[in-house]
Amino acid sequence: MILLINSAHCQVAGFAVATVGWILSTICMGFAEWRVWYMNNTSLLPSGLARVGMWKICIYYHADNFYRATSCYHYTYCDTFLPLDIRIAQNLLLIASILGLLGKASITFALRNVYMGILRKNATCNAFVASGILNIAAGVCISVAVTWNYHSVMNEEGIAFPPYFYVPFKPDAQEIGNAIIVACLAAFLMLLSGLCFLSYKFPLDSHVCPEISEI
Numbered sequence: 001m002i003l004l005i006n007s008a009h010c011q012v013a014g015f016a017v018a019t020v021g022w023i024l025s026t027i028c029m030g031f032a033e034w035r036v037w038y039m040n041n042t043s044l045l046p047s048g049l050a051r052v053g054m055w056k057i058c059i060y061y062h063a064d065n066f067y068r069a070t071s072c073y074h075y076t077y078c079d080t081f082l083p084l085d086i087r088i089a090q091n092l093l094l095i096a097s098i099l100g101l102l103g104k105a106s107i108t109f110a111l112r113n114v115y116m117g118i119l120r121k122n123a124t125c126n127a128f129v130a131s132g133i134l135n136i137a138a139g140v141c142i143s144v145a146v147t148w149n150y151h152s153v154m155n156e157e158g159i160a161f162p163p164y165f166y167v168p169f170k171p172d173a174q175e176i177g178n179a180i181i182v183a184c185l186a187a188f189l190m191l192l193s194g195l196c197f198l199s200y201k202f203p204l205d206s207h208v209c210p211e212i213s214e215i
Helices: 002-006 009-030 084-115 121-154 179-198
Strands: 035-039 048-052 056-063 066-074 173-176
Touching: 009 084, 009 121, 009 179, 035 121, 084 121, 084 179, 121 173, 121 179
Parallel strands: none
Antiparallel strands: 035 048, 035 173, 048 056, 056 066
Protein backbone atom coordinates (compact mmCIF):
# COMPACT_ATOMS: atom_id res chain seq x y z
CA MET A 1 0.00 0.00 0.00
CA ILE A 2 2.86 2.37 0.85
CA LEU A 3 4.35 1.63 -2.56
CA LEU A 4 1.02 2.51 -4.18
CA ILE A 5 0.78 5.84 -2.36
CA ASN A 6 4.38 6.76 -3.14
CA SER A 7 3.76 6.04 -6.82
CA ALA A 8 0.87 8.53 -6.97
CA HIS A 9 2.51 11.70 -5.60
CA CYS A 10 2.73 13.23 -9.10
CA GLN A 11 -0.95 12.42 -9.72
CA VAL A 12 -1.99 14.15 -6.48
CA ALA A 13 -0.20 17.28 -7.69
CA GLY A 14 -1.86 16.74 -11.06
CA PHE A 15 -5.26 16.67 -9.37
CA ALA A 16 -4.59 20.09 -7.83
CA VAL A 17 -3.36 21.44 -11.18
CA ALA A 18 -6.42 20.02 -12.97
CA THR A 19 -8.74 21.59 -10.41
CA VAL A 20 -7.22 25.04 -10.91
CA GLY A 21 -7.28 24.59 -14.69
CA TRP A 22 -10.92 23.53 -14.67
CA ILE A 23 -11.91 26.50 -12.50
CA LEU A 24 -10.07 28.92 -14.82
CA SER A 25 -11.65 27.36 -17.91
CA THR A 26 -15.09 27.81 -16.38
CA ILE A 27 -14.39 31.39 -15.32
CA CYS A 28 -13.00 32.52 -18.68
CA MET A 29 -16.27 31.55 -20.40
CA GLY A 30 -18.09 34.32 -18.57
CA PHE A 31 -15.50 37.02 -19.23
CA ALA A 32 -16.45 39.77 -21.67
CA GLU A 33 -12.84 40.49 -22.61
CA TRP A 34 -12.07 38.01 -25.36
CA ARG A 35 -11.93 40.94 -27.79
CA VAL A 36 -11.61 44.66 -27.09
CA TRP A 37 -13.06 46.98 -29.74
CA TYR A 38 -12.14 50.68 -29.93
CA MET A 39 -14.70 52.93 -31.60
CA ASN A 40 -14.02 56.52 -32.61
CA ASN A 41 -16.61 59.28 -32.38
CA THR A 42 -19.01 59.48 -35.35
CA SER A 43 -22.23 61.30 -36.19
CA LEU A 44 -24.18 58.23 -35.12
CA LEU A 45 -22.12 56.82 -32.26
CA PRO A 46 -19.96 58.43 -29.55
CA SER A 47 -16.41 57.26 -28.98
CA GLY A 48 -15.97 54.30 -26.70
CA LEU A 49 -14.95 50.68 -26.49
CA ALA A 50 -16.71 47.35 -26.40
CA ARG A 51 -15.58 44.22 -24.63
CA VAL A 52 -16.78 41.26 -26.68
CA GLY A 53 -17.07 37.92 -24.91
CA MET A 54 -18.39 34.51 -25.82
CA TRP A 55 -21.73 35.09 -24.11
CA LYS A 56 -22.04 38.86 -23.76
CA ILE A 57 -20.82 42.25 -24.90
CA CYS A 58 -20.26 45.22 -22.58
CA ILE A 59 -20.14 48.73 -24.05
CA TYR A 60 -18.24 51.64 -22.50
CA TYR A 61 -18.56 55.21 -23.77
CA HIS A 62 -15.90 57.85 -23.27
CA ALA A 63 -16.92 60.70 -20.97
CA ASP A 64 -14.82 63.05 -18.83
CA ASN A 65 -11.62 61.21 -19.77
CA PHE A 66 -13.01 57.94 -18.45
CA TYR A 67 -14.71 54.94 -19.99
CA ARG A 68 -18.08 54.51 -18.31
CA ALA A 69 -20.00 51.28 -18.62
CA THR A 70 -23.43 51.89 -20.08
CA SER A 71 -24.86 48.48 -20.88
CA CYS A 72 -24.13 44.79 -21.26
CA TYR A 73 -26.05 42.54 -23.63
CA HIS A 74 -26.14 38.78 -23.22
CA TYR A 75 -26.51 36.47 -26.16
CA THR A 76 -26.91 32.74 -26.69
CA TYR A 77 -25.98 30.16 -29.27
CA CYS A 78 -29.38 30.68 -30.91
CA ASP A 79 -28.66 34.30 -31.88
CA THR A 80 -28.22 34.37 -35.64
CA PHE A 81 -25.94 37.42 -35.70
CA LEU A 82 -23.08 35.57 -34.03
CA PRO A 83 -20.25 34.56 -36.40
CA LEU A 84 -19.19 30.95 -36.80
CA ASP A 85 -16.03 31.32 -34.73
CA ILE A 86 -17.92 32.48 -31.63
CA ARG A 87 -20.53 29.74 -32.03
CA ILE A 88 -17.86 27.06 -32.22
CA ALA A 89 -15.88 28.61 -29.35
CA GLN A 90 -19.01 28.56 -27.17
CA ASN A 91 -19.42 24.84 -27.80
CA LEU A 92 -15.73 24.10 -27.32
CA LEU A 93 -15.60 25.89 -23.97
CA LEU A 94 -18.73 24.11 -22.77
CA ILE A 95 -17.31 20.76 -23.88
CA ALA A 96 -14.00 21.56 -22.14
CA SER A 97 -15.84 22.31 -18.91
CA ILE A 98 -17.75 19.01 -19.08
CA LEU A 99 -14.64 17.00 -19.99
CA GLY A 100 -12.73 18.61 -17.12
CA LEU A 101 -15.49 17.70 -14.69
CA LEU A 102 -15.53 14.09 -15.90
CA GLY A 103 -11.76 14.01 -15.62
CA LYS A 104 -11.96 15.15 -12.00
CA ALA A 105 -14.45 12.39 -11.24
CA SER A 106 -12.18 9.80 -12.85
CA ILE A 107 -9.03 10.92 -11.05
CA THR A 108 -10.93 11.03 -7.74
CA PHE A 109 -11.87 7.37 -8.25
CA ALA A 110 -8.28 6.45 -9.14
CA LEU A 111 -6.76 8.24 -6.13
CA ARG A 112 -9.39 6.69 -3.88
CA ASN A 113 -8.24 3.24 -4.99
CA VAL A 114 -4.61 4.15 -4.34
CA TYR A 115 -5.06 5.63 -0.88
CA MET A 116 -7.49 2.94 0.27
CA GLY A 117 -5.08 0.24 -0.87
CA ILE A 118 -7.49 -1.28 -3.37
CA LEU A 119 -5.08 -3.33 -5.49
CA ARG A 120 -6.96 -3.54 -8.75
CA LYS A 121 -4.46 -2.68 -11.44
CA ASN A 122 -6.86 -2.47 -14.36
CA ALA A 123 -9.43 -0.33 -12.56
CA THR A 124 -6.85 2.09 -11.12
CA CYS A 125 -4.70 2.44 -14.23
CA ASN A 126 -7.70 2.77 -16.54
CA ALA A 127 -9.09 5.57 -14.36
CA PHE A 128 -5.77 7.44 -14.53
CA VAL A 129 -5.63 6.99 -18.31
CA ALA A 130 -9.25 8.07 -18.74
CA SER A 131 -8.67 11.19 -16.65
CA GLY A 132 -5.52 12.02 -18.58
CA ILE A 133 -7.29 11.70 -21.94
CA LEU A 134 -10.27 13.77 -20.75
CA ASN A 135 -8.06 16.58 -19.42
CA ILE A 136 -5.91 16.66 -22.56
CA ALA A 137 -9.07 16.79 -24.70
CA ALA A 138 -10.35 19.68 -22.55
CA GLY A 139 -7.05 21.51 -22.97
CA VAL A 140 -7.18 21.03 -26.74
CA CYS A 141 -10.75 22.41 -26.88
CA ILE A 142 -9.72 25.54 -24.98
CA SER A 143 -6.62 25.94 -27.16
CA VAL A 144 -8.68 25.78 -30.36
CA ALA A 145 -11.12 28.41 -29.02
CA VAL A 146 -8.23 30.70 -28.06
CA THR A 147 -6.45 30.24 -31.39
CA TRP A 148 -9.57 30.93 -33.44
CA ASN A 149 -10.40 34.04 -31.41
CA TYR A 150 -6.84 35.31 -31.86
CA HIS A 151 -7.06 34.67 -35.60
CA SER A 152 -10.33 36.63 -35.82
CA VAL A 153 -8.86 39.61 -33.96
CA MET A 154 -5.68 39.65 -36.07
CA ASN A 155 -7.80 39.59 -39.25
CA GLU A 156 -9.99 42.38 -37.84
CA GLU A 157 -13.17 40.45 -38.50
CA GLY A 158 -16.47 42.17 -37.67
CA ILE A 159 -19.71 41.09 -36.04
CA ALA A 160 -23.15 42.21 -37.21
CA PHE A 161 -24.64 43.05 -33.82
CA PRO A 162 -28.30 44.16 -33.72
CA PRO A 163 -28.88 47.91 -34.24
CA TYR A 164 -30.04 48.46 -30.66
CA PHE A 165 -26.56 47.44 -29.43
CA TYR A 166 -25.24 50.65 -31.03
CA VAL A 167 -22.04 48.87 -32.05
CA PRO A 168 -20.59 49.11 -35.58
CA PHE A 169 -19.97 46.03 -37.72
CA LYS A 170 -16.23 46.63 -37.43
CA PRO A 171 -14.39 48.79 -34.89
CA ASP A 172 -11.68 51.28 -35.76
CA ALA A 173 -9.22 49.06 -33.91
CA GLN A 174 -9.40 45.84 -31.93
CA GLU A 175 -7.12 43.73 -29.76
CA ILE A 176 -7.26 40.54 -27.74
CA GLY A 177 -8.57 40.86 -24.19
CA ASN A 178 -7.46 39.59 -20.81
CA ALA A 179 -9.73 36.55 -21.06
CA ILE A 180 -7.22 35.07 -23.50
CA ILE A 181 -4.55 35.01 -20.76
CA VAL A 182 -6.87 33.16 -18.39
CA ALA A 183 -7.91 30.72 -21.12
CA CYS A 184 -4.30 30.04 -22.14
CA LEU A 185 -3.36 29.32 -18.54
CA ALA A 186 -6.38 27.02 -18.18
CA ALA A 187 -5.42 25.13 -21.36
CA PHE A 188 -1.81 24.75 -20.20
CA LEU A 189 -2.85 23.43 -16.78
CA MET A 190 -5.34 20.97 -18.26
CA LEU A 191 -2.74 19.63 -20.70
CA LEU A 192 -0.10 19.43 -17.97
CA SER A 193 -2.38 17.54 -15.59
CA GLY A 194 -3.44 15.18 -18.38
CA LEU A 195 0.16 14.27 -19.14
CA CYS A 196 0.79 13.79 -15.43
CA PHE A 197 -2.10 11.32 -15.13
CA LEU A 198 -0.99 9.39 -18.20
CA SER A 199 2.49 9.00 -16.70
CA TYR A 200 1.19 6.90 -13.79
CA LYS A 201 2.73 3.44 -13.52
CA PHE A 202 1.28 0.79 -11.28
CA PRO A 203 4.07 -0.49 -8.96
CA LEU A 204 5.10 -4.04 -9.85
CA ASP A 205 5.77 -4.99 -6.23
CA SER A 206 2.34 -3.93 -4.95
CA HIS A 207 0.73 -7.39 -5.20
CA VAL A 208 -0.07 -9.23 -2.00
CA CYS A 209 1.67 -12.56 -1.50
CA PRO A 210 0.01 -15.11 0.78
CA GLU A 211 2.01 -16.27 3.77
CA ILE A 212 3.13 -19.90 3.76
CA SER A 213 3.00 -21.51 7.18
CA GLU A 214 5.71 -23.93 8.13
CA ILE A 215 4.65 -27.47 8.90
